[in-house]
Amino acid sequence: MEDGFTADVVTKDVVKVMRLRLLLIITCTSMIKTADVEEQRNVVEIGKQLSRAFVQGRKKVLELRYRTFN
Numbered sequence: 001m002e003d004g005f006t007a008d009v010v011t012k013d014v015v016k017v018m019r020l021r022l023l024l025i026i027t028c029t030s031m032i033k034t035a036d037v038e039e040q041r042n043v044v045e046i047g048k049q050l051s052r053a054f055v056q057g058r059k060k061v062l063e064l065r066y067r068t069f070n
Helices: 012-029 037-069
Strands: none
Touching: none
16 A cells, blocks of 8 residues: 655765754744743743752662662
């Protein structure tokens, strides 16, 4: 049964062209707006929360590994 697609060899040049097309679509169709003060505060606060969670989580993992192997 014919599905309408043909198998092609994907070369590095084909991948480069696909990436360039995707970049062009993203840059030409994106709407850019500046964040207001409240959004900026939220971004900073979320960043701090993520940093605390990942840093504390990593410390816990390292402590657990240390206890497990020693």
